[in-house]
Amino acid sequence: MSAHANLERRRQAIYGWLLLSPAAVLLTLFAFYPSVATLWSSLFSRGTRRKPTEFVGTENYAELFADPTFWIVVKNNLLYAGITIPVSIFIALSMALWANGKIRARGFVRTAYFTPTVLPMIAAANLWLFFYTPGLGVLDQIGSLFGLPSVNWLGQPETALWAIIIVTIWKEAGFFMIFYLAALQTIPADLKEAADIEGASRWTYTRRIVLPLLMPTTLFIAVNAMINSVKLIDHLFILTKGGPSDASKLILYYIYEMAFAFFDAPSAAAMTMMVIGVLGIVAAVQFLYLDKRTHYQ
């Protein structure tokens, strides 16, 4: 190998590292280091004035597993994710297929669908508070027209979580639809024509051609929806504060409560670690398993 080629190779390597370093520094500072620090602090006891912090190993985790509220929160979050992810993806896809078709006022329909995403979370939550308020709220107003009794949607354990779920779907479907619309634009029109000539119905075309070609988008959206389902907190502050009796409490809200209401930082850290672990595993499964079955153009 000549000295010239060697020098060129080294120059390329330095160039590469220089391009990489801003992201590496920021990620280390604000993502990797905090994660490791969280893991570290989850292994220590909560310090008080009389009892200093000491290493307790997995004791914080064991305590969490024994905490009934923790299990309620886990159950709530599973239900929340299990409903919002598939339903919002389904609605987003249906809306995208419709808004992509030859309909009148297409621009208006697209904008209308996207509006919930543009609204700030707090504003959206306040809007829904107005819908859900017993007696005065829009839902009750409509219900009373048909002689239905007033329902306190957010104030009773049976309906509180469902009310939150509906708000989330309303907000996410429009956002995901934009991704689907963008992906639909990349499917050439002549595929539809070729399928038409072969005698494929609209449904066959959608199922055999469109959906498989949308798989990369679906995968991306599914991962995002999953992350969102453990990230939700602002709606809870406005709408229910996790109540009544923990019926609508989700994991991040509980972590927040642990850390800043009960000042139990080690427990909050332990819970955070579990969330990171679960998210990591699910994301790995999604990408490793589904990726193989997905066609990328």
Place this chain on the structure above:
Amino acid sequence: MTTTPFVKLDGVAKRWNGQLGVEGIKLDIPEGSFTALLGPSGCGKSTTLRLLAGLELPDEGKILIDGKDVTTSAASDRNLSMVFQSYALFPHLSVAENVMFGLKVRRVPKKERLEKLHRALEITGLLGLEDRKPGELSGGQRQRVALARAIVAGQRLCLMDEPLSNLDAKLRNAVRKDIKKLQRDLGITVVYVTHDQTEAMSMADTVVLMKDGHIQQVGSPEDLYSRPNNTFVAEFVGAPPMALLQSSVLDGFGDDKTIGIRAENIQIVPKGEGRMRCTVNESEFLGAETLIGLDHAGAAGLCVLKPGLSMMAEGNEIDISFHDENLHVFDAAGQRLAG
């Protein structure tokens, strides 16, 4: 005896927001023939094909296929297949799945499906590539997959929309022959859209030359070449195209006509013996012959062919001559006059 045509377009018109698409298309296509729709881009040839396929619906006129009025039928009810310019292969499906897509949709039993697949791949020389995705094939192979998909169902009418335009020149020549042979062997009727006159002239039994949404001439390649209907056909068909002269430069043709003459019918003669005196403006060596471009005040596109390599200096003045029987006479509106 009159045979009813297999495909019939009768006064078909399609307009886009008042703009012209195609107008007054009248065309009879016999069964088992190879018809090429030829013309410059934007002439309406693709629109005509899409009307025939059922991908667009006509504003006026009737379309009949095999005696059935299909003017408003869906594409799938017309019993035809189509090869797209972009091939329109499904990128996530393998070669076998692409070819069998239509059979599956039409619920052909699995055994029959596989037999037909095997036969179609055999004909198109694709055996062994069943499991490849279109992205893993070369341009020529993709083109053949599109062909296999078109012939697998055994439809009697196959429409092709510039199927060779994405191939390189060498491959194009080879596939051209393959398509022609395929059409003959299977006895199918092919309607073929192209802007390349070499394709149209070498493959088709009947060439339909179009311009601005109107048919200019329908006829055999030989007809179009030696008896052009009008000056557009004369200037479009042939390489080099026919030269057009104002009739005033020749004696005995009046003043308001246009005379057409092909390069191969012009001879260079010694000075003083010719019917016209021209200036050489370029010499183009083509291999077997040399094309000499000529300038003359009353003519456009005048040129002459000389055998072998025989370049002539630019600016040279030469005399040319030709026989009257090789002249094509067009009236003031550009229409051919008898003869």
